[in-house]
Amino acid sequence: MKQVLVLSGKGGTGKTTLSSSMIKLTGAKAYADCDVDAPNLHLAINENLDPVKSDFYGLPVAEIDSEKCISCDLCRQKCRFDAIELTDIYTVDRFACEGCAVCQLVCPADAIEMVPRVTGKLSLYENDHIFSTAELCMGSGNSGLLVTEVKKSLMSWSDKVPVAIIDGSPGIGCPVIASISGVDLVVLVTEPTISGFSDMERIIETSRGFPAKIAVCINKYNLHKENTEKIENYCKDRDIPILGKIPFEKDAVSLLNKGMTLADKDGPARDAIENIVTGVLGLLNMIV
Template sequence: MKEIVILSGKGGVGKSSITASLGYLLSKKYKVVMADTDVDAPNLDIVLGARLREYNDIKASGKAIIDYEKCTGCMRCVDACRFSSIIEAEKPIVISFSCEGCGACSIVCPEQAIEIKEITNGRINIFDVENMLIVSGELIIGESSSGHLVDVVKKTAKDKTEASNADLILVDGPPGIGCPVISSIKGCDYVIAVTEPTPSALSDMKRLIEVINYFKTSTGIVINKSDIHPESAQKIKDFASEKGFKILAEIPYDLSIPNAITQAVPVVKAYPESQSSTVIKCLSDKLIDLIQQ
């Protein structure tokens, strides 16, 4: 079983659309389980027009709960909370929304009056599409521990892969460089970093590459809308060559992609003869080579 994660330092560069097309193409050759670890804004199921099969609430976060019968009002917990999540009043009050469940207040409480209780912070949705299954994480609005929820998504995807004898997990990862990205990279075989030729996308990709380097995971770069600014595209290629990363594909700006998104169909299915589809098919062939290695 192989696991490929598609990431982008910056949001909105076309990561999910490319992942959807790759899933569609690779599922012609392999048994594929897809995972959406962009738990703050999951949308792979929407891009693929998938149907919800089932969901499970997930408790992957903790919150401080004070037992006022035991609390003497010493306020040590207020001083211990680095997130300013406990308000000093007659008795301390926990602001549940900002509590990170770190447990510091519970450690300093001399009366053992604070317990960290597991709470539901998200859910795992299972979708069906074509001959694939999508495991998608969804963080409850305002909740924390998105990295922990990503771990649950990946574990569920792995279990589903083993149970169905699938060959490949294709992960649509989150943008940025935070906890969900780190959890997405952990244990994968290959990372594809999607970017576009703009100065901000290049800057965000460089930060992402720093995170990936920590894990020493093999990585290739895909430049989406590669022809919108040749000078910036060249800068990405120079960066890739200097750091030893392969440019796996340069997908031209192509209206077929937004048109396919509006139909909730991958571009390689909706417009198989389009310029972008041709390049994504070559990218898929490269991934097949990688998987076979």
């Protein structure tokens, strides 16, 4: 199974819009949403199955046994995250605790235990297709580990389908790194703005640390001709293929609000995405 990952250097460039449209146009039977901080692909593709949900356990959290505690204050002094508070007794702020276990190490009374905690919720839709996604719990970290679990579920169909489309996270942080690992092609969505160009540079440099192929598409390209040309020249100088340029579609928001994609409406935007799909399959050396 070939894996196509759609990324963007910043939020709001049209990453999920492109991913959902590609899923519709290719008839993909395997896809995932790795934007675990704010997953929304299930809305864009109007998923109507009931998912199988499961808890994801990240790093453990410290728990202090007040009956064993001798109030030596070592745990509070050594906690670099200021997660231990003293009121009448010593308590742990579960949102601030990073699970490093230093407090447990320095406690002379053996009053601190590291206990598992749920940091995310995994959802798996599986019938004639597979859709893997997850959502990080509020205040939780280690989203890269949760992304890895999302991809593991997707890979259970690796011998059943030829291609999988993955909607990634914006930026260059841990969830993006986990998303890129093991994919065959990274499709970077950018826009003709100053911030769009700057963030595109960052995600290109990040992606180049992996063996995956890299390609770019420009969304809403006709809103600023000069910046579009700047993006094209940048990619040309670095031998990065541009798969296509999607024109601004004024009905995009209303389509998404209805659980539809740009692929559901005939017009220039759909035509551009069809060309992008053709380019993607070409880069994957699949039959076009």
